[in-house]
Amino acid sequence: MPKIAVFAGHGGADYGAVSGSLREKDFNLAISNAVSSLLRGMGYEVINNRTTDTDRNISRDAALANNQNADALVEIHMNSNEGTPGTGSEAFYSVKDTGQGRALAEAILANLEGLGFVNRGARVHLNASGQDTFGILRLTDMPAVLLETAFINNPQDIQRLNIQAVAQAIANAVARVFPVTAPPVTPPQGGNAVIRSIQSTLNSRYGFNLAADGAAGPLTRAALVRGLQTELNRQFGRNLATDGVFGPLTRAATVNVRPGARGNMTYIIQAALFIRGFTDVIPDGVFGPVTERAVRQFQGASGLTADGIAGPNTQNALFRW
Ligand SMILES: [Zn+2]
Numbered sequence: 001m002p003k004i005a006v007f008a009g010h011g012g013a014d015y016g017a018v019s020g021s022l023r024e025k026d027f028n029l030a031i032s033n034a035v036s037s038l039l040r041g042m043g044y045e046v047i048n049n050r051t052t053d054t055d056r057n058i059s060r061d062a063a064l065a066n067n068q069n070a071d072a073l074v075e076i077h078m079n080s081n082e083g084t085p086g087t088g089s090e091a092f093y094s095v096k097d098t099g100q101g102r103a104l105a106e107a108i109l110a111n112l113e114g115l116g117f118v119n120r121g122a123r124v125h126l127n128a129s130g131q132d133t134f135g136i137l138r139l140t141d142m143p144a145v146l147l148e149t150a151f152i153n154n155p156q157d158i159q160r161l162n163i164q165a166v167a168q169a170i171a172n173a174v175a176r177v178f179p180v181t182a183p184p185v186t187p188p189q190g191g192n193a194v195i196r197s198i199q200s201t202l203n204s205r206y207g208f209n210l211a212a213d214g215a216a217g218p219l220t221r222a223a224l225v226r227g228l229q230t231e232l233n234r235q236f237g238r239n240l241a242t243d244g245v246f247g248p249l250t251r252a253a254t255v256n257v258r259p260g261a262r263g264n265m266t267y268i269i270q271a272a273l274f275i276r277g278f279t280d281v282i283p284d285g286v287f288g289p290v291t292e293r294a295v296r297q298f299q300g301a302s303g304l305t306a307d308g309i310a311g312p313n314t315q316n317a318l319f320r321w
Helices: 024-041 058-067 100-114 135-139 155-160 163-177 193-206 218-236 248-253 264-275 289-301 312-319
Strands: 003-008 045-048 072-079 089-093 119-123 144-151
Touching: 003 024, 003 058, 024 045, 024 072, 024 163, 058 135, 072 100, 072 163, 089 100, 100 119, 100 144, 100 163, 135 144, 144 155, 193 218, 193 264, 218 248, 218 264, 218 312, 248 312, 264 289, 264 312, 289 312
Parallel strands: 003 045, 003 072, 072 144, 089 119
Antiparallel strands: 089 144
């Protein structure tokens, strides 16, 4: 997700522009906090230079944005002038900008224009050395905008200035120029797809809560035994504890599962065979020739009679993990 630096100009001992009882730093902070809250709600990561009325330091703030690799930066200010009050919004982007800073500045101004503010335009502002006049633009690396939201000494501008509406206008502009990438529909999946399927099947069939991580760890292996115990109880009226341990009682309660069988017990045996490395057995609950061959091979490797029938001895060897 994009990371946006939302900075409030001035603060603490530095009031910024003042008009009567109005202090620029207070507007900057209120707008900055509202924009930040909106952007977070839209899925952005937001970093701030200040969230309370504290001093700010332009060099430190610029370093913060650079070190945090912010994708974009907006710094909020209020304008002021001498004489007849000016009106409207203007925005500055860096002389280093490659397009996105300007695009963001213009998008913000267009949205503020929609709220009734005069659009005074977006431009660079350079000092005699040809560098950005504003430190936050000069010292940062990412697309950056310094916004002069409105004129603090213009009563009409102040009357028009609804903090929440202005914040929404700025957040919407960020969203247009730096859209949040849609999150993946499914989380990244790891491990083996067949084992993930086994885990999901056990969860839905028996109400387990296995992580479908595709790894046949101890919980997944115990879950197979719990499933087997559950089937023996349901289908054959056994009264086994479904504890996931293939002990003597479970062994005594087993039934022969033969070629041609179908159902959940066959599925569990197939799953155990797959986990034990017989990966041509894809569990489907049907005891066919591939499963029978795997049972014979497993029996042979375990020193059992290779008859292809999953009886008590075979199941004991299969589920004694
Ligand atoms: Zn200012």
